[in-house]
Amino acid sequence: MSLIITDECINCDVCEPECPNEAITPGEEIYEIDPSKCTECxxxxxxxxxxxxxxxxxIPLDPDNEESKEELEAKYELLTGKSI
Known part of the structure; x- marks a missing residue:
């Protein structure tokens, strides 16, 4: 699964720079995670x-974007061009 940021977010700005896939961006009200880029690291x-x-x-798992470990690994390889 990818992750999701809930409305409890306080916009503290600490998550965005930590994401190695640049999946986290500021939204209109709170930060958002692009599920096409999230590999759960x-x-x-x-x-x-x-x-x-x-x-x-x-930042819990996003129940609307379920993915297996294998699918997340494949997404990592697609995003980075590197094998796990």
Missing amino acids: IGHYDTPQCVDVCPVDC
Whole structure:
């Protein structure tokens, strides 16, 4: 699954620079995650970096974008051109 930022977001700006895939951008009211770029940091880190740094715990899995580990790995390879 990709991740999603909920409306509990306080726009603290710490998640955006941590995303290795540049999937997080400022939205109209809160930050947003582009599910086509989110790999939950698979290929880069052991855990999603945005979740690790979020002070209000507002970045859960997105139930509307379920993906297996294999699908996330394939997305990483497509985005980076690197194999895992």
